[in-house]
Amino acid sequence: xxxxxxxxxxxxxxxxEKLAGARVGLIVNPASINPAYIHSADIFAERASAFGFRLxxxxxxxxxxxxxxxxxxxxxxxxxxPKLGIPAHSLYGETxxxxxxxxxxxxxxxxxxxxxxxxxxxxxxxxxxAMRACARLGKKFVVLDRPNPIGGVEVEGAPLEPEFASxxxxxxxxxxxxxxxxxxxxxxxxEFGVACDLxxxxxxxxxxxxxxxxxxxxxxxxxxxxxxxxxxxxxxGGVIFEGTNISEGRGTTRPFELVxxxxxxxxxxxxxxxxxRLPGVWFRECWFEPTFHKWAGARCGGVQTHATDPALFRPLxxxxxxxxxxxxxxxxxxxWKQPPYEYEHIRLPIxxxxxxxxxxxxIESGRDPRDIAASWRPAEESFRxxxxxxxxx
Numbered sequence: 001x002x003x004x005x006x007x008x009x010x011x012x013x014x015x016x017e018k019l020a021g022a023r024v025g026l027i028v029n030p031a032s033i034n035p036a037y038i039h040s041a042d043i044f045a046e047r048a049s050a051f052g053f054r055l056x057x058x059x060x061x062x063x064x065x066x067x068x069x070x071x072x073x074x075x076x077x078x079x080x081x082p083k084l085g086i087p088a089h090s091l092y093g094e095t096x097x098x099x100x101x102x103x104x105x106x107x108x109x110x111x112x113x114x115x116x117x118x119x120x121x122x123x124x125x126x127x128x129x130a131m132r133a134c135a136r137l138g139k140k141f142v143v144l145d146r147p148n149p150i151g152g153v154e155v156e157g158a159p160l161e162p163e164f165a166s167x168x169x170x171x172x173x174x175x176x177x178x179x180x181x182x183x184x185x186x187x188x189x190x191e192f193g194v195a196c197d198l199x200x201x202x203x204x205x206x207x208x209x210x211x212x213x214x215x216x217x218x219x220x221x222x223x224x225x226x227x228x229x230x231x232x233x234x235x236x237g238g239v240i241f242e243g244t245n246i247s248e249g250r251g252t253t254r255p256f257e258l259v260x261x262x263x264x265x266x267x268x269x270x271x272x273x274x275x276x277r278l279p280g281v282w283f284r285e286c287w288f289e290p291t292f293h294k295w296a297g298a299r300c301g302g303v304q305t306h307a308t309d310p311a312l313f314r315p316l317x318x319x320x321x322x323x324x325x326x327x328x329x330x331x332x333x334x335x336w337k338q339p340p341y342e343y344e345h346i347r348l349p350i351x352x353x354x355x356x357x358x359x360x361x362x363i364e365s366g367r368d369p370r371d372i373a374a375s376w377r378p379a380e381e382s383f384r385x386x387x388x389x390x391x392x393x
Contacts, residue, residue: 001035001205001215001216001217002147002203002204002205002206002210002215002216002217003203003204003205004034004144004145004146004147004203004217005112005143005144005145005146005182005200005201005202005203006032006034006040006043006112006144006146007034007035007204008201008202008203008204009144009201010043010047010051012201015201016047016051017051017052018199019051019052019053019108020051020052020053021052021053022053022054022107022108022140023053023054023056023105023106023107023108024044024048024053024054024055024056024106024107024108024109024110025056025057025058025059025102025103025105025106025108025109025110026040026041026044026055026057026058026059026109026110026112027058027059027060027061027091027109027110027111027112027113027126027127027130028040028041028058028059028060028065028112028113029060029061029063029064029065029066029067029113029114029123029222029223030066030067030220030221030222031067031113031114031219031220031221031222032112032113032114033218033220035216035217035218037218037220040112040144041055041058041081041084042083044110045084053108055084055086056086056105056106057086057087057088057089057102057105057106058081058084058086058087058088058089059088059089059090059091059098059102059109059130060076060088060089060090060091060092061091061092061113061122061123061126062091062092062122062123062126062223063092063222063223063224064076064090064092065088065090067221067222067223067224068224069092069224070224070225070250070292071250071293072242072341072342073340073341073342073343075090075092075093075094076090076092076093077090077093078090078093087102089102091126091129091130092122092126096125096126096129096167096343097129097130097132097133098129098130098133098134099133100137103133103134103137103139106139107139107140108139108140108141108142109130109133109134109139109140109141109142110141110142110143110144111127111130111141111142111143111144111181111185112144112146113126113127113146113181113222114146114149114220114222115146115148115180115181115184115222116148116149116150116222116226116232116235117148117149117150117151117176117177117178117179117232117236118150118175118176118232118235118236118239119157119160119168119169119173119174119175119176119177119355120168120169120175120239120353121223121235121239122167122168122342123181123222124181124184125167125168125169125170127143127181127184127185127188128170128171128188128194129170131185131188131189131194131196131198132194132196134196134197135194135195135196135197138197139196139197140196140197140198140199141185141196141197141198141199142198142199142200142201143181143182143185143198143199143200143201144182144201145180145181145182145183145200145201145202145203145392146180146181146203146217147180147203147206147210147212147215147217148178148179148180149211149212149219149229149232149233150176150212150232150233150235150236150310151178151208151209151210151211151310151311152178152179152180152183152208152209152210152391152393153178153208153209153311154176154178154314155174155176155177155178155380155383155384155387156174156175156176156236156314156315156316156317156373156376156380157174157175157176157236157316157355157376157380158174158355158356158375158376158379158380159172159173159174159355159379159383160172160173160354160355160356161355161356164347164351164352164354164355164356164357166341166342166343166344166347166352167342167343167344168341168342168352168353169352169355171188171192172192172355173187173383174376174379174380174383175236175316175354175355176236176315176316177383177387178208178387179387179390179391180203180206180392180393182200182201182202182392183200183387183390183391183392184390185198185200186198186200186390186392187386187387187390190390191386200392202392202393203393206393207393208391208393209311211229211310212229212232213229225249225250225255225256226255227253227254227255230257230307231254231255231256231257233307233310233313233315234256234257234305234307234315234319235256235315236315236316236319237305237315237316237317237318237319237320237322238255238256238257238259238305238315238319239256239353240316240319240320240323240350240353240354241256241259241319241323242337242341242349242353243336243337243341243348243349243350243351243352243353243354244323244334244335244336244337244350245261245294245334245335245336245337246259246260246261246294246302246323246326246334247259247260247261247288247290247293247294247295247300247302248294249288249290250290250292250293250294251290251291251292251293251294251296252288252290252291254304257304257305257306258286258288258302258303258304259302259303259304259305259322259326260286260287260288260300260301260302260303260326261295261300261301261302261326261333261334262295262298262299262300262301263301263329263330263333264300264301264302264326264329264330265301265329266285266286266287266301266302266303267285268329269283269285269301269302269303269322269325269326269329270283270284270285270303271285272325273303273321273322273325276321276370278314278317278318278321279309279312279313279314280307280308280309280310280311280312280313280314281305281306281307281308281313281315281318282306282308283303283304283305283306283322284303284304284306285301285302285303286301286302286303286304287299287300287301287302288300288302302326303322305318305319305322314373316373317369317370317373320359320363320369320372320373321369321370323363323369324363324369327363336348336349336350336360337349337350348360359372
C-alpha cells in the first residue's frame, strides 16, 4: 500500500518534530484523509501536543472545506470549526490567496489536498497562491504529497499561454502535467519565481505508472463532481465542455464521463468516434436527463467515455474528437459558453480552459482534432524535459 505524505510526515523520524513550537495552519478538504478515513485536521489536532505545535487555523479551496459547493464561482464563507474551535478560512470567496490577517496566527502553512492531475482543477492554484503568500510574509510552506490519480508518466497538451492565465491556469503547464502536488510545488517555486521557504513530504511506495486503484488508498470525493477515479481519468478532456452549451454530465451520477445535449444523435456520434480507433477508449451511446445544471430535466443524447486502457488513453485528444463530432452534427445548435467563468468576465471560458484561443479557432475552421493534438508534441516534450529535475518518484 502507498503511504501518503500525511502518513509519512508523522512516521519519519524528525519530520513532524520540525513543527515544535510552531503555530500551524492546514489547507484541507474532505479528501484529506488517511487509510482509516480519519481527517488530516483531526490527526494534526490529536498529535499537536505530542509534537509540540499548535493547530491554529484551517483553510479550504474551491468547493469548500467540507466539499459542499457544487460549481464554478459558487463561493463559500469562512467559519469557526465547531469541533476544533479554530477559524476555517475560505480561499474561494472574497479572496483566493491567504491574506496577511488569515496568516497572522500561522508560522507554518501545510497543504494536504488530493489533486486530480489536470491543470484546470483549481486546487494546485490555491497551493500556488498560498505559497506566494508565505513567500511574502516569510512563512514556511509544507506540502504533504498524494498520488496523481491519473498517473505520473504521460503529459498531454501544450502549456497555457500567459495571456490566458486565470484561476483555472495561473502558470504555463500542460492540461495533463503528470506530476504530484509536491512536484508541482517544487516546479512553481524554482521555475516560476514563487521562492517560498518550501518543504515537501514524499509518499512511500508510489510509482508513476500506478492507477489510483493500485495505490490501495481510499478515494474520497475531492469535489462534488469527482466521484470516482474513473471521473479523474476522463476529466482532462471532459472539463472542456464547461466552455460550451453541451452538458458535461453535471446533474448525473457520472459527471464528465457522460456528455450530451437534446439534439445529439447518440448512436451516430458513438459510431463515428469508435470508427476513429482512438487508443485506450470506447464511446458508448447513452441518454440521460440531468437533474440540475445544463439541460436540467431534458432528455440528452450523447456518449459515456470509457477509458479501456488508462496507459494508452489520451483524454484531451479523445474529447477534442468528441467535441468536434457533436459540433459537426448540428453547428447551429452548438455554442461556446459566454463569460463569466472563474472570475474572468471578458475572455471566452473555452479559451481559459484550453489556455489559448488557437484550439477553439482550429475547431471552428474544421481542422481534424487528431492534427491539433499532434501539433502539441514538441511542447509536450519540452515540458517533460523541464519537469524532469522536479520528479521525486
